[in-house]
Amino acid sequence: MDIKTLADFCAKVGIAFPTAEIYGGFSGFYDWGPVGVEIKNNVKRVWWRTFVHQMDEIVGIDGSIVTHPDVWKASGHVEHFHDVVTRCKKCGRAYRADKLVLEVLGINVEGKPAEEIDTIIRKNNVRCPSCGGELGPVEYFNLMFETKVGPYGGVTSYLRPETAQLIFVNFPRVYLLARKRMPFGIAQMGKAYRNEISPRNFLFRLREFEQMEIEFFFDPKDDACPYYNEVKGKKVLGLTAEMQERGEKERPMRIADLVPEMPGREWMIFWIAKSVDFFVSVGVDPKRIRVREQLPDERAHYSMGTWDVEFRFDDLGWQEIEGIAHRGTYDLSRHQEFSGKSFEAVRPDGSKFIPMVIEPSWGVERTILAMLYSAYRKDEKRTYLRIHPQVAPYVVAVFPLVSKDGLPEIAREIYKEIRTEFRAFYDEKGNIGKRYRRQDEIGTPFCITVDYQTREDETVTIRDRDTMQQERVHKDEVVAWIREHVKNWRV
Amino acid sequence: MDIKTLADFCAKVGIAFPTAEIYGGFSGFYDWGPVGVEIKNNVKRVWWRTFVHQMDEIVGIDGSIVTHPDVWKASGHVEHFHDVVTRCKKCGRAYRADKLVLEVLGINVEGKPAEEIDTIIRKNNVRCPSCGGELGPVEYFNLMFETKVGPYGGVTSYLRPETAQLIFVNFPRVYLLARKRMPFGIAQMGKAYRNEISPRNFLFRLREFEQMEIEFFFDPKDDACPYYNEVKGKKVLGLTAEMQERGEKERPMRIADLVPEMPGREWMIFWIAKSVDFFVSVGVDPKRIRVREQLPDERAHYSMGTWDVEFRFDDLGWQEIEGIAHRGTYDLSRHQEFSGKSFEAVRPDGSKFIPMVIEPSWGVERTILAMLYSAYRKDEKRTYLRIHPQVAPYVVAVFPLVSKDGLPEIAREIYKEIRTEFRAFYDEKGNIGKRYRRQDEIGTPFCITVDYQTREDETVTIRDRDTMQQERVHKDEVVAWIREHVKNWRV
Numbered sequence: 001m002d003i004k005t006l007a008d009f010c011a012k013v014g015i016a017f018p019t020a021e022i023y024g025g026f027s028g029f030y031d032w033g034p035v036g037v038e039i040k041n042n043v044k045r046v047w048w049r050t051f052v053h054q055m056d057e058i059v060g061i062d063g064s065i066v067t068h069p070d071v072w073k074a075s076g077h078v079e080h081f082h083d084v085v086t087r088c089k090k091c092g093r094a095y096r097a098d099k100l101v102l103e104v105l106g107i108n109v110e111g112k113p114a115e116e117i118d119t120i121i122r123k124n125n126v127r128c129p130s131c132g133g134e135l136g137p138v139e140y141f142n143l144m145f146e147t148k149v150g151p152y153g154g155v156t157s158y159l160r161p162e163t164a165q166l167i168f169v170n171f172p173r174v175y176l177l178a179r180k181r182m183p184f185g186i187a188q189m190g191k192a193y194r195n196e197i198s199p200r201n202f203l204f205r206l207r208e209f210e211q212m213e214i215e216f217f218f219d220p221k222d223d224a225c226p227y228y229n230e231v232k233g234k235k236v237l238g239l240t241a242e243m244q245e246r247g248e249k250e251r252p253m254r255i256a257d258l259v260p261e262m263p264g265r266e267w268m269i270f271w272i273a274k275s276v277d278f279f280v281s282v283g284v285d286p287k288r289i290r291v292r293e294q295l296p297d298e299r300a301h302y303s304m305g306t307w308d309v310e311f312r313f314d315d316l317g318w319q320e321i322e323g324i325a326h327r328g329t330y331d332l333s334r335h336q337e338f339s340g341k342s343f344e345a346v347r348p349d350g351s352k353f354i355p356m357v358i359e360p361s362w363g364v365e366r367t368i369l370a371m372l373y374s375a376y377r378k379d380e381k382r383t384y385l386r387i388h389p390q391v392a393p394y395v396v397a398v399f400p401l402v403s404k405d406g407l408p409e410i411a412r413e414i415y416k417e418i419r420t421e422f423r424a425f426y427d428e429k430g431n432i433g434k435r436y437r438r439q440d441e442i443g444t445p446f447c448i449t450v451d452y453q454t455r456e457d458e459t460v461t462i463r464d465r466d467t468m469q470q471e472r473v474h475k476d477e478v479v480a481w482i483r484e485h486v487k488n489w490r491v
Numbered sequence: 492m493d494i495k496t497l498a499d500f501c502a503k504v505g506i507a508f509p510t511a512e513i514y515g516g517f518s519g520f521y522d523w524g525p526v527g528v529e530i531k532n533n534v535k536r537v538w539w540r541t542f543v544h545q546m547d548e549i550v551g552i553d554g555s556i557v558t559h560p561d562v563w564k565a566s567g568h569v570e571h572f573h574d575v576v577t578r579c580k581k582c583g584r585a586y587r588a589d590k591l592v593l594e595v596l597g598i599n600v601e602g603k604p605a606e607e608i609d610t611i612i613r614k615n616n617v618r619c620p621s622c623g624g625e626l627g628p629v630e631y632f633n634l635m636f637e638t639k640v641g642p643y644g645g646v647t648s649y650l651r652p653e654t655a656q657l658i659f660v661n662f663p664r665v666y667l668l669a670r671k672r673m674p675f676g677i678a679q680m681g682k683a684y685r686n687e688i689s690p691r692n693f694l695f696r697l698r699e700f701e702q703m704e705i706e707f708f709f710d711p712k713d714d715a716c717p718y719y720n721e722v723k724g725k726k727v728l729g730l731t732a733e734m735q736e737r738g739e740k741e742r743p744m745r746i747a748d749l750v751p752e753m754p755g756r757e758w759m760i761f762w763i764a765k766s767v768d769f770f771v772s773v774g775v776d777p778k779r780i781r782v783r784e785q786l787p788d789e790r791a792h793y794s795m796g797t798w799d800v801e802f803r804f805d806d807l808g809w810q811e812i813e814g815i816a817h818r819g820t821y822d823l824s825r826h827q828e829f830s831g832k833s834f835e836a837v838r839p840d841g842s843k844f845i846p847m848v849i850e851p852s853w854g855v856e857r858t859i860l861a862m863l864y865s866a867y868r869k870d871e872k873r874t875y876l877r878i879h880p881q882v883a884p885y886v887v888a889v890f891p892l893v894s895k896d897g898l899p900e901i902a903r904e905i906y907k908e909i910r911t912e913f914r915a916f917y918d919e920k921g922n923i924g925k926r927y928r929r930q931d932e933i934g935t936p937f938c939i940t941v942d943y944q945t946r947e948d949e950t951v952t953i954r955d956r957d958t959m960q961q962e963r964v965h966k967d968e969v970v971a972w973i974r975e976h977v978k979n980w981r982v
Contacts (some may be wrong), residue, residue: 063509145638149686166522169511
């Protein structure tokens, strides 16, 4: 399986494809088709239910995408959120200068100043990999998209490069609304934007993408996690910073052994465990998941420690699909400083403190990529998606065997009953084998067929997507049968 | 009830408030709080279920927000999507020139060229209403937000001013994915952006807002609607263009009498009926709804006829909350012309045609405003939101009467069972009366209280938000009780 095959497959069945294809597409921007939009909605719904509706400590918000510019001054994004770029003087192609130096010279210059990278490029006479031309000066390029708000020039604003800051700036209000509970978390799902130099790998590196984030606030002096005993023994494929420095590979280990002593350690372990559970619950192959501690020089400017949940793509190798960052008190302190408002919380004894925060941050598109990599099956007979019913675009498809002799009428009646409870699809066109294949491709777990026997004994066949086995069930028991099978479904 | 009272209420209970308040807010941009995000998600979910999952003819997509610039050249937005503005030379305040002329002189110049409006302003010596200063020249101001995509200057792109065009550009692909069905519709929910000169009235006129749109395609030569008999007799408060020209007011009339002979007339009537039904299903007061035909000079450049669903706000009067536009073949024809690709559909006999399209387009925020106006109740004792359980932030709240004597343990057990099926809230802090009031304010239909009697006979009280009546129910029957009451709930 490779990303190109998956991209072609996704375009073909209506999951996702480049936006504005009729105008040649637009690099880094994708549209979701009829099948993809259902999958995406399902993943977001399951995430929200898991972390907001099923967790007492967490409430949601939904912040603006175009945002007051001061937010990004305080957060450090105006100052820090840039890449180093260089452009070929001959062919005009632009490159990330640090990536180029790594690829051509094998030198890691991530995070180094532009001048230093420029010097390395001159000294080693690095040329344009595409045409051999001379490279222009290495410059900073801020990754935030700008837009002007209001008439007559307007105010320079930014499309949010992360959803997180909308949570931080709302902390004082939401903390009061949550009646000063501590620890507590704020969750948000929504679009974010980064003006990447070279978007690539289908949905993996986009300019417009969607995040699902939680900012989980706690008192560093009272940081015990009540669920710690449930999660501390859990095992994952783990890789600490130390192991990486020693050149070791990931190995099965207790999550608790991944995180050193630090404020909020128990909560960090809890969030790693919950994160892995979430991925598995939407059908990501647990054998392809590892948790890797970021090396100190990889970490963002705000981070006291970051653990990435990574997925092993056959062709791209291990890649981050979620980051869990310990942001300390950085963001709340900065907003307190820049706004002059209080970002403090209050302890039962009346003393005040700025909460620390742990941030589990998922990419929606990357989660779906990992799901699809895990689910895609192709053999001589067919292609099918072995995805979990709770995220499948449709749970059930209903067919009359033929579109005559009263079969469509019976099938439609069953279909109408089913769709009051489950996402369902009705199809009477074409031969039955093709109709099954089409549902296999988009991952519909169950196909119900009304045939001539239905007219005699009121039974229908239910076909299982994965085994292709069929069983006969009385039509009045179909809904209960589906309910039961969805509930007990295991990857 | 006025919009200011509602805005204050919404901020107080955590529905919505200005974004980045700590930095002074940002005109036209709002954030949704813990209560509001649940309401918004619920409205969107009900809409999607109603129009996508429950209608065979409709599939969904989710398009990019930052979009290829050619899309907006073809759509006419680069050329036409502007306001006329003028700015006071003294105080610098900007105005929509046409609104200013209407307010000051009572002359309707909507859609007139900038030069003509400029002449009227000079001739009548219209001055700045704020400081009396001289007004600058009347100019065009395009309402699309621009942003540059890519490094080194980048490509000028636009934040979509409507979701619709993302549907139109994807028509050829989605039509094939839907196996050339006709009529058929494509639905989409998502953000859109308009750089309004003066955003105002809380969530009513925003710069960043959310749309729920359907583009419903049909063959003008085969435009019968199979559901027409079900809807043609339905009545609404209606107001035709003719009635407006005669100075008449809205009156109860058959929807069928609102729409003159035109291609797709039956579908237009169907969409008006479905639209009104949707509003009522989420709790908008039907007595405050009317359907008004737009006058020819109000219509957008693409429209062959537009009917607005309007809501009567106490203070703002009748205002559009949904527009249903007949866009003819305008958009598909333009994209065919600009892209050189085919946007034709095929009839069973093999002949080809460009489909016509009817576009029902809802504003998410306006729908919620109308819901909240309809639901808000205030008397001497309390403020409560009489909203439908299917859109209420929580369906159930669970309380122990006191947080001791084993009552919290029983209450939490009940709460955990309920929340597997319903959005539920648990609260054991503060006195019971205050806890009820707090749930009343955010519209929770049912509050369940565990008291001392529960320990004896295993019954709990269930309190109805609207009547404040309580009844005792056995704790094992609570889930069934809620299921039944939610199902039968009527405004």
